[in-house]
Amino acid sequence: GEDVEQSLFLSVREGDSSVINCTYTDSSSTYLYWYKQEPGAGLQLLTYIFSNMDMKQDQRLTVLLNKKDKHLSLRIADTQTGDSAIYFCAESIRTGGFKTIFGAGTRLFVKA
Amino acid sequence: DTGVSQDPRHKITKRGQNVTFRCDPISEHNRLYWYRQTLGQGPEFLTYFQNEAQLEKSRLLSDRFSAERPKGSFSTLEIQRTEQGDSAMYLCASSPPRDKNTEAFFGQGTRLTVV
Numbered sequence: 001g002e003d004v005e006q007s008l009f010l011s012v013r014e015g016d017s018s019v020i021n022c023t024y025t026d027s028s029s030t031y032l033y034w035y036k037q038e039p040g041a042g043l044q045l046l047t048y049i050f051s052n053m054d055m056k057q058d059q060r061l062t063v064l065l066n067k068k069d070k071h072l073s074l075r076i077a078d079t080q081t082g083d084s085a086i087y088f089c090a091e092s093i094r095t096g097g098f099k100t101i102f103g104a105g106t107r108l109f110v111k112a
Numbered sequence: 113d114t115g116v117s118q119d120p121r122h123k124i125t126k127r128g129q130n131v132t133f134r135c136d137p138i139s140e141h142n143r144l145y146w147y148r149q150t151l152g153q154g155p156e157f158l159t160y161f162q163n164e165a166q167l168e169k170s171r172l173l174s175d176r177f178s179a180e181r182p183k184g185s186f187s188t189l190e191i192q193r194t195e196q197g198d199s200a201m202y203l204c205a206s207s208p209p210r211d212k213n214t215e216a217f218f219g220q221g222t223r224l225t226v227v
Contacts, residue, residue, distance in 0.1 A: 042219060104152070
């Protein structure tokens with residue numbers, strides 16, 4: 001089946017690291033993504049990782065992929081109040097066509 | 113070209129009416145997607161076009177929903193005989209040919225309210 005699950009809420013203090021976790025079920029995933037959505041705004045792609053990689057670092061963002069366990073995580077170092085948003089984990093799968101399956105989103109609250 | 117454009121941004125309609133939304137993708141993006149997002153949920157895939165061909169349709173896309181991309185550029189999503197459960201944000205995304213980039217760019221969405 002096609003399912004992406006992630007915890008609904010995370011609260012951290014400004015300056016701490018945030019770790020958002022995600023699990024997915026489809027082993028045919030090609031790319032896995034992290035999107036950010038701020039209130040009233042559209043979806044913004046933060047980063048992505050190809051399914052044959054296990055780690056990707058991009059400035060304050062670190063993505064870890066455990067393909068065996070179908071587990072994806074996003075670490076945000078030195079979390080700022082501007083990082084408060086909803087973070088969506090997503091996987092793309094090829095099934096004749098090409099589609100992306102999203103999780104329900106994790107709401108990150110950053111306390112000053 | 114500043115991104116994926118969707119029109120209208122907001123639509124309020126009475127139950128039973130038909131509505132049509134338009135999406136203009138980024139130029140030269142041959143892939144186009146429609147998603148639906150309800151409150152507190154992530155986007156749900158509806159359908160996917162590669163050029164003018166509709167290659168994938170979700171079972172969420174009932175026979176009241178139809179999407180077209182006649183010339184491989186802009187796309188329309190029509191909902192016939194709207195129901196209150198159709199109230200949601202309808203998102204369009206586009207991406208370039210797969211061998212160049214995997215990133216899908218999302219529009220701001222059309223928020224539909226069925227009263």
